[in-house]
């Protein structure tokens with residue numbers, strides 16, 4: 001919605017470019033879309049032209065739409081405070097509405113409060129919940145949790161501790177969790193790893209995605225806190241640079257504050 005401030009005004013190209021930077025759009029990308037804009041005939045609806053230029057210059061890949069109806073297992077990973085646990089509350093609500101009978105494993109044994117936070121969501125949403133003991137090995141918690149919950153024909157969602165992608169020990173721990181899932185005796189058709197990102201970090205997401213990707217295969221991204229975000233334009237770079245689809249956007253702390261990511265709607269909100 002940054003373009004609102006240009007409504008009814010004669011815009012300067014440099015001002016428009018600065019506003020794009022301020023909104024997280026990568027400078028080299030902003031330059032391209034503004035440069036092609038300035039050559040266009042005056043009087044055009046600049047907002048429409050801007051969106052068109054973005055579409056012409058962004059490398060959008062065609063991903064298969066996610067089908068949540070299969071019996072699936074979702075591993076939720078990400079930096080500290082990137083909104084994993086809050087997202088899981090919203091995601092359980094989403095799965096509940098689809099009558100997919102979800103259950104959840106709290107494998108963030110690092111912080112007792114994190115397990116309580118998740119238990120609160122699980123209770124509120126009447127979702128089956130398995131938690132580890134304080135400081136228990138998260139891979140063991142995940143392994144045991146799956147054995148207990150697998151026969152209830154449910155979709156399982158797993159919460160993990162926050163970790164920085166450059167912390168080798170914690171990234172090794174994540175690999176161990178992933179291996180524990182693979183080794184488990186279960187028939188989940190799909191195991192999907194979702195990486196959560198805080199929208200406010202803007203272009204710094206690039207290093208985070210790459211850092212996690214170097215350790216573990218990532219199936220989709222969740223962008224949280226887009227409601228309090230001033231760097232929404234950075235998603236253009238994530239879309240352009242990575243072969244990983246953005247699946248969800250979180251826009252608040254309530255369990256209802258989640259929507260599927262749609263590029264055209266995203267552009268309408270950005271500009």
Ligand SMILES: Nc1nc2c(ncn2[C@@H]2O[C@H](COP(=O)(O)OP(=O)(O)OP(=O)(O)O)[C@@H](O)[C@H]2O)c(=O)[nH]1
Pocket residue numbers: 078079080081082083084085086087108114160161162163224225226227228250251252253257
């Ligand atoms: N405004 C807003 N706040 C959010 C959103 N998602 C999460 N938060 C807030 O961000 C903070 C961190 O969220 P958590 O869900 O605890 O993040 P986390 O990744 O589980 O954190 P750790 O487990 O400590 O790594 C909390 O205060 C949430 O209420 C969102 O979409 N919008």
Ligand SMILES: [Mg+2]
Pocket residue numbers: 084085086108114160161162
């Ligand atoms: Mg958490």
